[in-house]
Amino acid sequence: MPDPVPLRPELDKRKAFILATVVYEYVATAEPVGSNTLTQKYNLGVSSATIRNEMAELEAGGYLVQPHTSAGRIPSDAGYRTYVDQLMRPEPLQNDEQRRIHDEFREASRELDDVIEHTTRLLGQLSRNVAFVVAPARNSQTFRHVQLIWLSERTGLAIVVTSLGVVAQHPFDHPGLVADDLTRLSNRLNMTLAGRSLREIGAHETAAIVRDAGLVDELAHVLVRAFADAMRADAPPAVASSGAQHLLDQPEFQDLRKLRSILRIIEEQKVLYDLVADSMATEGPTIKIGHELGSDEITECSIVTVPYRFGDETVGVLAILGPRRMPYARLLALATGTANSLNRHLANTDIR
Amino acid sequence: MPDPVPLRPELDKRKAFILATVVYEYVATAEPVGSNTLTQKYNLGVSSATIRNEMAELEAGGYLVQPHTSAGRIPSDAGYRTYVDQLMRPEPLQNDEQRRIHDEFREASRELDDVIEHTTRLLGQLSRNVAFVVAPARNSQTFRHVQLIWLSERTGLAIVVTSLGVVAQHPFDHPGLVADDLTRLSNRLNMTLAGRSLREIGAHETAAIVRDAGLVDELAHVLVRAFADAMRADAPPAVASSGAQHLLDQPEFQDLRKLRSILRIIEEQKVLYDLVADSMATEGPTIKIGHELGSDEITECSIVTVPYRFGDETVGVLAILGPRRMPYARLLALATGTANSLNRHLANTDIR
DNA sequence: TGCTGGCACTCCTGCCTCGTGACTGCTAAG
């Protein structure tokens, strides 16, 4: 049994450098890093024997692990964590990536679904990893407009427009619909609800407004339900994903069993959402490494998430999922840069 | 060089049975089928030597191939084709599958996107292969209603409702919008266009209607564009897919190179669409085997497609993609059964 | 003429062995 990992004993400068270099090298090569590689490729000023001693201590401290006795070392979860928190140098976005992001959003549509889809694909391509994006939940949006449309004597449609331009529709049936009734009711609802958050608009409030409009009870009931359905404030947010094929390029996923469990996860929106839900509460980026993800199935993975905003509020998150051995600094820059562009785009999309 | 495959020389009854049995056995076991296996597992009434002679002739006829000298035989594309066209017995839908489909559509939503998404997942799960569904193109739908909504002095929204309940939105900006103008114009458009196919409604016709409404020229121009954008009749139809993880269960995709190229294809809606676009012109199901797919990347695959309908017209297709070694009869029944349920559901969804 | 048993031949597959190379940890000396 290894000793329990001590809580971050101060690393001296040399140990820190060695740890950072092991991470860097392992991320680049996917091969366990040995003491000889370090002394030859990096200018350390000491011999490989010294590095061996240091590495042994880093292993004792829980930062490195050895896949087997006669192999080099690879970072542990704690090693990556220390690297990410303390050692990693922020990396600026490459010019061509910057440009690509800029171009993508310049010609982006104003339809939210399209934007989310395109953002996901963009992030998947640039990161060469799996990207997924949690779309804004209905309840983070603001009510703009409702229109009850008369389609025939017995069917109508409730259409709700929100701040992000999302149009939610819900059809309703009732014998004896009258166009004027619906128009009058639409106007009432609009006057009362405009500008308010979907979250705070409760069913009983709308019910009261509908009742005051003086409609047949039964019709009122149908309308309230249609309206509530169209708002659907509590529906789980959709999750779009892209780039699953990049997993195959990673040596850690040559094993088909691992690959399968991850592919299964990627196809389940609910699971993806659960993986990143808590990072929506955080202001800045979040990085989760291996076991920190809390799921046995993907202990070999890490996820970088960056929330994006609409108005003053976080409404969703961008995420990049890949092997723990991922270029954290680059992916962080990429996700952050994309999130910034998305923020700007959404702000311009607002239907004021 | 093998001789060119003769065009379907009549197979005698015994050859036909042997071919069918080889397909059946190979689909079940994924192992090349030898003459001994056939005589032992199936009651043929002749010895393995006779089967060997027959199989050699089937190979000469292009129906079977041998992976290597000392192996059994597997069906060629032509072998599968003959099996599918002439030998395969239709298989009824299993009861539990039937029930599952029924349940799924009973509680299906009335929103088209939801329905397509659920259908795709259903088909992926039941087929244990990759399923994808081409959503109805806009231009196969009928115009029901347009509503130009006034949101503020300078922004409005064009909302188009079609027969399938799809709501297309497009925002527009123009200084000095007047709610009454928009309402008046909406009414005019509705009167003229209701019930017509989106395909036949041209931009110049709408332009004429808008012009007659007596609006400022510039505003008229903006509205025509917004309306045309919302109709977007020429947009390529969306393609939803599900079940990629099932590929990993197939022995033919243990090779990561093959797997990668297929995964890449699955992520490209355009490519998926091109693979099945022509089968929308066909009345019934289509089965494409290996090279028939016309793409070098997926010669190891087959696709079963079944078109689905809305009103009198084919609007999209369900597809199942898997290894050539797929249970054609079962998947055909599955896709057909699902398409039937989808047809029924869409017919009920129509907003009359 | 068609079917069958027998037989030699081919070639994949799994298994074992063994050499090689890449590491390590340890020790003793600087």
Next chain:
DNA sequence: CTTAGCAGTCACGAGGCAGGAGTGCCAGCA
């Protein structure tokens, strides 16, 4: 504290070998 040297460990790949599955062909029989 650092370093050179050295013995020890272990994964990995190549090569060889036996076993087995399946074929084609041939000669004999109904």
